[in-house]
Amino acid sequence: MIKSLRIALVGGTGHQGPGLALRWALAGHEVFIGSRRAEKAERVAGELSEALRPIGVQYEFGHGVNPDVVAKADVIVFTIPFGGVRATCEGLRDQIRPGAVVVSPVVPMRKADFGLIADLPEEGSAAELIAALLPQAKVVGAFHTVSAGLLKDIPKPIEGDVVVCGDDEEAKRLVMGLVEDIPNLRPLDGGPLAYSRVLEALTPLLITMGKRLGNPNLGIKFI
Amino acid sequence: MIKSLRIALVGGTGHQGPGLALRWALAGHEVFIGSRRAEKAERVAGELSEALRPIGVQYEFGHGVNPDVVAKADVIVFTIPFGGVRATCEGLRDQIRPGAVVVSPVVPMRKADFGLIADLPEEGSAAELIAALLPQAKVVGAFHTVSAGLLKDIPKPIEGDVVVCGDDEEAKRLVMGLVEDIPNLRPLDGGPLAYSRVLEALTPLLITMGKRLGNPNLGIKFI
Numbered sequence: 311m312i313k314s315l316r317i318a319l320v321g322g323t324g325h326q327g328p329g330l331a332l333r334w335a336l337a338g339h340e341v342f343i344g345s346r347r348a349e350k351a352e353r354v355a356g357e358l359s360e361a362l363r364p365i366g367v368q369y370e371f372g373h374g375v376n377p378d379v380v381a382k383a384d385v386i387v388f389t390i391p392f393g394g395v396r397a398t399c400e401g402l403r404d405q406i407r408p409g410a411v412v413v414s415p416v417v418p419m420r421k422a423d424f425g426l427i428a429d430l431p432e433e434g435s436a437a438e439l440i441a442a443l444l445p446q447a448k449v450v451g452a453f454h455t456v457s458a459g460l461l462k463d464i465p466k467p468i469e470g471d472v473v474v475c476g477d478d479e480e481a482k483r484l485v486m487g488l489v490e491d492i493p494n495l496r497p498l499d500g501g502p503l504a505y506s507r508v509l510e511a512l513t514p515l516l517i518t519m520g521k522r523l524g525n526p527n528l529g530i531k532f533i
Numbered sequence: 534m535i536k537s538l539r540i541a542l543v544g545g546t547g548h549q550g551p552g553l554a555l556r557w558a559l560a561g562h563e564v565f566i567g568s569r570r571a572e573k574a575e576r577v578a579g580e581l582s583e584a585l586r587p588i589g590v591q592y593e594f595g596h597g598v599n600p601d602v603v604a605k606a607d608v609i610v611f612t613i614p615f616g617g618v619r620a621t622c623e624g625l626r627d628q629i630r631p632g633a634v635v636v637s638p639v640v641p642m643r644k645a646d647f648g649l650i651a652d653l654p655e656e657g658s659a660a661e662l663i664a665a666l667l668p669q670a671k672v673v674g675a676f677h678t679v680s681a682g683l684l685k686d687i688p689k690p691i692e693g694d695v696v697v698c699g700d701d702e703e704a705k706r707l708v709m710g711l712v713e714d715i716p717n718l719r720p721l722d723g724g725p726l727a728y729s730r731v732l733e734a735l736t737p738l739l740i741t742m743g744k745r746l747g748n749p750n751l752g753i754k755f756i
Contacts, residue, residue, distance in 0.1 A: 498742060504647045505647075
């Protein structure tokens with residue numbers, strides 16, 4: 311980690327938000343839990359502070375409604391389901407400052423007759439859709455293949471790789487640094503943002519294969 | 534390996550064919566090198582026998598034009614570029630017997646402005662297209678993420694996973710056994726054939742990331 315960043319988790323009360331919040335708090339960043347409802351953000355922020363106490367860490371998470379936490383942040387992470395992407399982008403358009411780094415771990419999925427599969431939007435991927443809706447932001451795709459359960463299991467290291475892709479090199483490097491802040495996770499430069507479609511497509515395979523293998527936290531490593 | 538299989542490599546003189554041929558010869562299978570030209574098949578079959586001599590193995594590869602080698606095989610592997618899929622299926626339609634196992638490691642790719650990316654057909658994947666063109670065959674997708682270079686580097690083991698997908702369970706198990714025949718490769722059940730689109734999409738990312746990392750043989754492991 312180079313310096314402490316202000317990180318806002320939009321929809322941070324959901325599936326992947328809490329684990330990322332805990333990890334980045336432990337790495338010394340200033341983490342804000344965002345939600346559509348202020349009370350929910352406050353409640354989850356409190357629970358997360360509680361979760362850090364048993365390992366001897368005193369930490370107060372920031373919290374608030376999504377537009378409020380976003381306005382303060384260097385890095386904004388969209389820990390939301392794909393279904394909420396358009397409305398979230400609309401709702402935050404004026405709060406996201408030019409040059410802000412927006413991280414998309416979003417995976418659009420649908421249940422086909424043969425099983426769970428990616429349902430990529432016309433733009434190519436959820437990350438590219440976000441980039442189209444928020445032209446002022448530097449969008450980076452990352453964290454698609456990291457289990458929310460493992461992220462929450464602090465302070466255990468997580469074995470696995472995180473492919474990071476984006477069209478702005480500086481923003482990509484920043485997010486690769488945020489991957490390195492999580493013990494044992496390795497960031498890999500996945501190239502331009504368009505490669506996010508590959509990572510988004512991979513997640514439903516990880517979920518279905520993980521079920522078959524009895525491993526709900528199946529991850530990936532490049533060797 | 535349960536028993537010795539007769540394996541025909543359609544386009545076996547190309548990129549991925551020789552490595553697979555060597556590996557399965559070492560595992561005790563009866564391997565046939567197929568090509569559009571009989572002389573080329575014969576030449577490559579001879580070269581592959583030569584390649585086995587330094588490690589003390591005497592082995593004669595079968596060889597012939599694609600329709601001839603296919604007619605004799607239990608398992609047919611399409612080691613061909615995507616551009617050849619339609620013509621190859623047309624040309625072999627009458628030689629491929631009902632119930633034959635056809636393995637597709639085929640990856641449809643195109644060079645987009647941002648880089649190499651999958652160019653999946655309307656059917657969903659190359660494997661599904663092959664299944665549509667050869668309804669009498671049991672099509673299995675596999676070997677998309679294994680480097681041709683590592684396959685040829687006998688007798689070295691290959692670290693990595695091979696996700697195998699297919700709609701016929703018996704055929705899928707057979708191909709998973711063929712993965713296990715290659716030292717250290719681990720087969721993983723990837724579910725129905727439709728998941729081949731995920732694996733086909735993964736290969737261009739492996740190629741471009743491998744270039745960036747200085748590893749032309751980048752592979753994958755699920756953890």
